Amino acid sequence: MKHINYKDIPPIQMENDQVKHVAGRLLIGKEDGASNFTMRCFEMGPGGHTPRHTHEWEHEVFVHQGHGQVLLDDTWHDMSPGSVVFVPGNVEHQFRNPTDSTLTFLCLIPSGPPEL
């Protein structure tokens, strides 16, 4: 059982060649007893992006605040609050924030891969 606000969880900053201006939070995972799927939240600053990559597991995404874009099938699609994105396994994808404010989105994955 767990009831918190996502902002109460300290964000983990992610910065490398592939990831820019992204802070991740593990909201619900195995330590909470969630054995089927994992809820993460990402805040992406202006100019930020995730890797352009492919993996076996799917993403279920929901945009909470801000605007950004997702690459699917070589096409960039706009995202805004309330946007829902399903990225099946083995589909190349990337998220980016070309705006001047923070993009906040949930990205859920099945259990198994690294949780964050």
Added chain:
Amino acid sequence: MKHINYKDIPPIQMENDQVKHVAGRLLIGKEDGASNFTMRCFEMGPGGHTPRHTHEWEHEVFVHQGHGQVLLDDTWHDMSPGSVVFVPGNVEHQFRNPTDSTLTFLCLIPSGPPEL
């Protein structure tokens, strides 16, 4: 692959002895190829509530907009935008909206139970 806004999906109104003023939307499910877990969104009007019930599967909840409350372990906990709730399987729970505006929250479940 799917990219929509949740508001583009027609809501299904839910009204019976146990459920009041709730509209549900299946955002990502089996028809999309999501075989591990299911994303649903619920809008709950003022005075609305879900059943007080227990079932084997878990809920992973995120509040997108509005305020409400969740019953866990016989205690009501406040929810606001950004609230995260994990309801493990077999834990009695209920959601309600004692405010005068709409509560909008995601509630994800593992695949298997009815999707909505």
